[in-house]
Amino acid sequence: MKYVYVLLGCALLVVSGCMKDVVKEQYTFYRPVYATRNEVKANISSSAPVLIQQPGKIVVKDGYVFLNEIDKGIHVIDMTNPVAPVNTAFIAIPGCVDIAINGKYLYADCYTDLVTLDIADPKQVVVKQFLNGVFPHRYYQNFRADTTKVIQTWVKVDTVVEKRFTGTLTHALAKADSRVFMSWSSSSFAQSASAVSASGISIAGSLARFALLNNRMYTVSEDDLKIFNLTQPAAPLYVSSLAIQQGNIETIFPYKQTLFIGSRVGMFVYNASNPDQPQKLSQFTHARSCDPVIADDRYAYVTLSGGSACGGFSNQLDIIDITNLASPSLIKTYNLSSPKGLSKDGNLLLVCDGKSGLKLLDISHPQSVVTVKQVGNFEGTDVIAFQGMAIVTAKDGLYFIDYSQVSDARIIGKLLINQTR
């Protein structure tokens, strides 16, 4: 019997050399489903209207609202009668999150490409040009997409991986950071202040990342400014890219010969007198936050919205004196709930403020701004104010607000998500 025990003991010693710890890791990630570029191009066209599901950025032109359906395309909404807006068509553009309209041409991103469409008849758009690979910033953290193809959709995958575990659980944070997929792109937090293009015929929201000025289109990514020559509007020409140090870029707003660029850490001011080579004039730094900016001759208006992936906790409106563009200075800060997009009409500043709908602020005296009206209880993301009419994108759809009589400002029409009217 003793020999059996001795043998067992020896066996244990031998086995000890094979002691392996194992961890079975179970997690969820998303996997892209690709299509070829040709397949995607062939499918870009106008079609019957589809329901609004994920409203993105907006551009208003000639009685139409062009509303981005994030990553899917553009809704064409007839707002001739804002009391009863009509969803008239849908332009399918996969990967589209930004748009700009120059005359009868619409420029949109199609993931990493720039597509130019003739929208003379929004119900029969015609593809004019494709510029491939001009927006490489559509990247994902910890994930490198196949740039030869276009991502069509994503599928959720639950998986289990079993592997040897030689580490310890101490300082396990690093272990969790090795997740297979956790992503957000520079585009995620930018939605559309109202940039009136030089031609004065289309108006974009304050969260826009495309801006038109001097026959150029300026686009911003996380860390650069790209310039496209629109001398031939049907065939934009990529000119160059300008690195913006510190990055974290979110929005761009053109005003006269100046570009105001909103970033999560401040506002950058660029002189675009030389349209192909904008020069940085100054930078106004603020607390880390989501940050769209609009401007007029004397002041820039910046909303800071914290508590999101942009970081920071500031929720405020900063009014900045830009009389000297080379040295912007803060005039005053006003606390708000969770401000996002904004627009200006004369002495009225319209701000989407968290779940408080749209706030109308009297900015006649920047030192003593007062809220004169609050409309609705929707969660607005961006607003375009145009001659007494505010077009607001919200999480739950599109709102038309008549503010021609400020004290009587009210919602007169809306088009909600997943509803035909």
Place this chain on the structure above:
Amino acid sequence: MKKIICVLFLMMTLVEVKAQSNNKYYLIPQVALLNGDYAASAQVQLVGGIEKKKWSYGIGAAIDYYKVRTIPVFADLRVGLNKTNSIAAYLNMGTNIAWPMENQYTENGLWWNTRKSSFSNGLYADMGLCYRIEGKKKNRFLVGIGYTLKTITETVPETIFRDFPPYIAETTIRSYKYTFNRLALRVGFRL
């Protein structure tokens, strides 16, 4: 924690019963050196029970510091423990109660919302051989060697920021089921 208190209470009762009767009971405090996968650690253990002929039946609890601190609570089965200067075999099976130290939790999330992981209990098993040495004054030392296994599951909430429609932050759970295999070298003292 309630389970630990229950086990300790049972142990104390066992000692009390032993003092009041002539039945053959055993109580063994012991320490173990645990040698595993790129790690070595220790375990302190207390088992007790009753002897019937050459078989012993009991329960036990331990504090196990290998990679993540846990409290194994188990049933104890032994054969050959009644003889001195001889080899006995033992088998422990039970539950492995999670009791991680503060620095063994995973903290996950972004700067505005950090979340701690949580642990759930697993299995515990231990089998091996021990040698009982009769010392002076009837002191009875035990030395042993065995293979021991413990499992434990850690769950970490994590956020996936979907960079595609519907562009939402989605909270999912990432779980890690650890299985630790160790060689245990034990030294104990039979009361």
